[in-house]
Amino acid sequence: MMAAATATAAAAAAAAAASASSRKPLATSTSPMPARFSVVLCLRLPHHHPLRRLFHGPSDGPPPQLPSPSQASELWIAKALAAATLLRPHHLPAFRPLSPSPLAAAAALRLAPCASSALSIFTALHYSPLFIPPSAHSYQHVIVLLCKSARQADALQLFDQMTTHCGYFPDARFLSFLVNSCTCANLLDASAALLSKASQFGCRVEAHAYNKLMSLLIGYGRMHDAVALFERWVHDGVYSPDVWSFNVVIKGVCRVGDVQKALKLVERMNEFGCSPDTVTHNILVDGLCRVNQVDKGRQVLRRLQTDGVFMPNVVTFTSVISGYCKSGKMEDAMAVYNDMVESGMVPNTVTYNVLINGYGKVGDIGSAVAVYQQMMLRRCHPDVVTFSSLIDGYCRCGKLDDALRIWNEMAQHHIQPNVYTFSIVIHSLCKQNRSEEAVGLLNELNMRSDIAPQAFIYNPVIDVLCKCGKVDEANLIQKGMEEKGCLPDKYTYTSLIIGYCMKNRISEAITFLHKMVETGCSPDNITINCFISCLLKAGMPNEVDHVMFIASGGALSSQKMPSHVR
Incomplete structure (x- = not known):
């Protein structure tokens, strides 16, 4: 009975609103029927239901300005449509004789409390049973809500329907919003497809959207896709690239070592009214140095100093210095550094780190300390x-x-060592057989919650303990390694296997070999040959075939093992 009353009230409300729009308006009165209908529906809603805001305005403040009767009728029809769709969708056919307008349908969408409700109202009003023709504003409103609710896939499906079936094309602002939303959601291919259709839609998107997408593609290692899109967009005249556009693409091709392609892109900048800036030259110099063409990078640096159009900065000098340091040419690196200081450029921490590391790699620790002092x-x-x-x-x-x-x-400067600092010292301690100090540093590392332990740090400690015959202590290190979530690798197992073999504890060595194979860590020839050599020295030639069987992935069975091995 109540459901029938609701449907009747809804139809009556819509009919009253429709008839009110055709009569001559009264300046100080509105139709009483919509108010009565809102009371009926509100009585059926919980106190905190979000749909109550469809019928109640703010409780404080000045009274709102009264709309015109035609606007009021559309508003109340919109409220009735929204409420009926979300509460009693099977009663929507009662609205068909009233032929609700697209304006009322658009207003109903704006009353939806969330994206899911808006999509439900959109589907109910523009498809069966009402088939109200959707407007472009209705499509765009729902698409925006879906994007803000992280439902880009649904938004793209609705956008395709808007452009393909209804022929509504977006403007540049709306297309930029949709592209940016998909890009932020890492739907890079969808963003590229949308930007490629900009010319079909008759709109021109700003270069910022294209640049951001290409930068993300390069960041994900898809340099070739970024360059292909750039060339296609330029060829089709979809957008006019700016300096940032060229810098993004030049950086991408330099990252994969294609410096010749980068130089060609620099030459094409004039076609679009662009000129290389300091960032362009920094990228180019760094790219040349990465492919061991440091002398050419230095030539570009000198040309910049001579021309005076775009003065090189600390990044430009540091790139050349780094290139010479990686090649071991420390005299040339220091010459560029002196040139940098004479030109009034102030070196930064990265510049000094590159020089200190370069001198350290060639064994000139005195010069490294001198740079540190400077x-x-x-x-x-x-x-x-x-x-x-x-x-x-x-x-x-x-x-x-x-x-x-x-x-x-380091502690005096309030600087904590990182994982590589620990690795350097622990490895050096192990090389000098100072295992106790190495274990102490390893324990200190385990107490650091900000460092994820790596196998290459544990392996030298396990290896030196095994060589000293402390296999049980090495085994404890390996167990602590696993407790920290660090999986042993091939070198970990090899050290333990050989260590137990040297102690003539063959059964435990075989157990480690089996565990090694079970974890998917295949032993190499060095591991197997060392194991076989230990077996032969221990006078156990019959176990060679058994070890080969396990190394090939065979299951370990205690029944197959001879008693003296068990």
Whole structure:
């Protein structure tokens, strides 16, 4: 009975609103029927139901300005449509004799409390049973709500329906919004497809949207896709690239070592009224240095200094210095550094780190320390990379005590070592058979919650303990390694297997070999040959076939193992 009354009230409300729109309006009166209909529906809603806002305005403040009767009728029809769709959708056919307008349908969509409700109202009003022709504003309103609710897939489906079936084309602003929403949701292919259709829609999107998409594609390693899209968009005249556009693409091709392609792109900038800026030259110089064409990078640097149009900055100089340091040409690197200082450029921490690391790699720790001292004199604050490079340089020269002194000096600068600093010192301690100190540093590392342990840090400690015959202690290190969520690798298992073999504990060595195979870590020839050699030295030639069987992925069975092995 109540449902029938609701449907009757809804139809009556709509009919009253429709008839009110055809009569001459009264300035101070409105139709009483919509108000009565709102009371009926509100009585059926819970107190905190979001749909109550369809019928109640704000309780405080000045009274709202009364709309015209035609607007009021459309508003009340919209309220009735929204309420009936969300509460009693099977009563919607009662509205068909009234032929609701697209304006009322659009207003009903705006009354929806969320994206799901808006999509439900859109589907109910524009399809069966009412078939109200949808407007472009209705489509765009629902698409915006869906995008803001992270439902880009539904938004794209509705957008395709809007453009393909209804022939509504977006403007540049709306298309930019949709592209940006898909890009932020990592739907990069969808964004590329939308931008490629901009010319079909007759709108011109700003270059910012294209640049952001290409930058993300390159960031995800899809450089070739980014370059292909760039060339297609330029060829089709979809957009006019700016300096940022070229910088993004040039950086991408330089990252994969295609410097010749980068140089061709620089030459094409004039076609679009663009000129290379400092960022362009920095990218180009860095790209040349990455492919070991440091001399050409230095030529570009000198040309910039000579022309004076775009002065090189600290990034330009540091790129050339880094290129020479990686090639071991420290004299050339220092010459560029001196040129940098003479030109009035102030080196930064990265510049000094590159020089210190370069001198450390070639074994010239004295020069590395001299650069560090100059860095401190210029009041350039060191970081963890600075100290890690110094420690590595001392360790390469066999001066482990000096490396430990630098390690302690880090604390005075309130700098904590990172995973690579730990790795350098632990590895050097193990090389000098100072296993107790290495284990102490490893325990200190395990107490750091901000460092994810890696197998290459544990392996030297396990290896040196096994070589010293402390296999049980090495096994404890391996168990602690797994408790920290760090899986052993091939080198971990090989050290343990050989260590147990050297202690003539063959059964435990075979257990580790089986565990190694079970975890998907295939032993290499070095592991198998060392194991076989240990078996032969232990006078157990019959176990060679058994070890080969396990190494090939065979299941370990205690029944197949001879008693003396068990």
